Amino acid sequence: MKRSFLLLIFLLLFLGSCGQDYNSNYNDRGTYADIGIPAGTPLYNAYVLIQNRCFSCHSGAWQDFKTDQAWMDSGLVSKGSFDTSTLRNKLQNYGGNMPRLTSSEIDTLKTWINGL
Numbered sequence: 001m002k003r004s005f006l007l008l009i010f011l012l013l014f015l016g017s018c019g020q021d022y023n024s025n026y027n028d029r030g031t032y033a034d035i036g037i038p039a040g041t042p043l044y045n046a047y048v049l050i051q052n053r054c055f056s057c058h059s060g061a062w063q064d065f066k067t068d069q070a071w072m073d074s075g076l077v078s079k080g081s082f083d084t085s086t087l088r089n090k091l092q093n094y095g096g097n098m099p100r101l102t103s104s105e106i107d108t109l110k111t112w113i114n115g116l
């Protein structure tokens with residue numbers, strides 16, 4: 001009896017620790033201090049999105065692009081033109097199992113790039 005009680009407690013603790021979805025650190029990672037981009041700016045919103053949806057495969061240099069200028073200098077973003085930006089066009093061809101963004105995610109990128 002006592003033993004099965006302990007087992008139950010253990011099981012509950014174990015299950016409790018599994019209740020995290022992949023985004024559970026989103027807010028921790030999304031702070032000004034961690035990212036180094038002023039929170040709430042279009043670049044910040046885009047960076048958080050790219051961090052969550054793209055860094056798993058494009059982690060290298062992209063992580064260091066923390067200013068609008070850095071993204072433009074990389075050639076991935078065309079100033080003020082989402083439609084001609086490599087970031088958008090390569091993604092649209094869906095090579096390499098790249099993710100399909102939702103329309104609100106696309107809007108986040110569009111707002112950022114078109115506003116540059």
Ligand code: HEC
Nearest residue numbers: 050053054056057058086087090091094095096097098099
């Ligand atoms: C599952 C892995 C994966 C994810 C996630 C991913 N990509 Fe890619 N991406 C690739 C691969 C592989 C290539 C190279 C193959 C190709 O060009 O078709 C690539 C190429 C690219 C390129 C052209 C090459 C370059 O680096 O200039 C761009 C731009 C790009 N991806 C944008 C994105 C964006 C934006 C996201 C997030 C919304 C994203 N990718 C998420 C795998 C991924």
